[in-house]
């Protein structure tokens with residue numbers, strides 16, 4: 001199989017080290033390997049830390065700003081020059097955005113969150129995470145690709161190769177104002193809830209039928225000394241809670257010691273967000289609710305009867 005040209009991209013020197021560690025686990029026959037590092041703060045002193053990372057060239061791309069749009073335009077120019085078979089970067093939010101933008105510009109399919117990449121019978125085979133990590137998808141492609149590597153691939157310390165890369169400084173003149181307009185102004189939201197680090201969470205869903213009944217949930221959270229979370233409809237449809245309390249695929253992924261799901265059906269998009277919870281207690285009046293498939297303890301019944309009893313019994317137990 002012919003040797004492949006690889007373009008690796010990193011937005012920081014730290015990411016470049018992790019990226020190279022992940023790249024070493026990829027089973028493809030690499031010929032030319034070029035690492036591109038961008039960022040207004042990157043200087044040649046920092047690059048010295050990675051000059052023996054194992055690539056033949058390191059290009060420091062200087063752009064006027066650090067927007068994903070600008071960087072992807074700069075990378076497009078580099079791709080046209082070196083014509084890589086694969087463009088590979090880390091799966092962090094910024095680089096994933098760069099990957100998506102670049103993929104459209106150069107018309108390479110984009111595979112994010114890859115867990116493994118290898119070549120077999122002239123084709124590339126990829127395993128990638130889907131639905132927030134619930135399943136792994138296996139793909140086969142014969143095309144040139146843009147890929148981002150899952151952070152677990154990139155966690156090993158990087159051993160330097162001993163061979164110093166050629167360092168090339170490139171200035172790319174990209175004018176972001178030609179392609180983008182600011183149409184919204186975002187005010188920073190003061191974050192008061194930290195569900196990600198909460199040890200205990202009492203979460204509620206559409207089983208709570210009126211806004212004033214959230215008081216029941218608050219009482220249970222108080223006696224358990226827990227934070228309050230909720231399902232998406234509580235935020236999106238009812239607007240009873242802010243998005244910072246939403247648990248799930250498009251909310252926060254949590255890993256508390258105790259997660260109490262009150263009147264939550266446990267659809268996959270919610271279940272993904274609590275898969276790392278140590279103990280899940282579910283209260284639901286439908287014995288067939290999917291939440292019981294993942295709960296450690298299940299109480300089938302009306303939350304309006306069960307929650308007050310639970311609050312009293314915890315209070316009595318404490319007393």
Ligand code: FAD
Nearest residue numbers: 205206207231232248249250251263264265269285286303
């Ligand atoms: P329902 O599904 O309506 O469930 C209510 C439950 O309450 C039922 O099981 C019912 O039996 C029970 N119940 C009713 N009355 C009582 C009572 N008196 N006592 C006890 N139990 C009672 N959802 C999320 O939560 N988080 C996400 O991040 C998220 N992301 C999404 C992303 C996408 C792209 C999509 C398409 C959907 C997403 N959803 C998300 C929505 C998800 O699919 C479900 O629609 C949602 O989780 C359901 O919320 P729920 O369990 O509160 O409501």
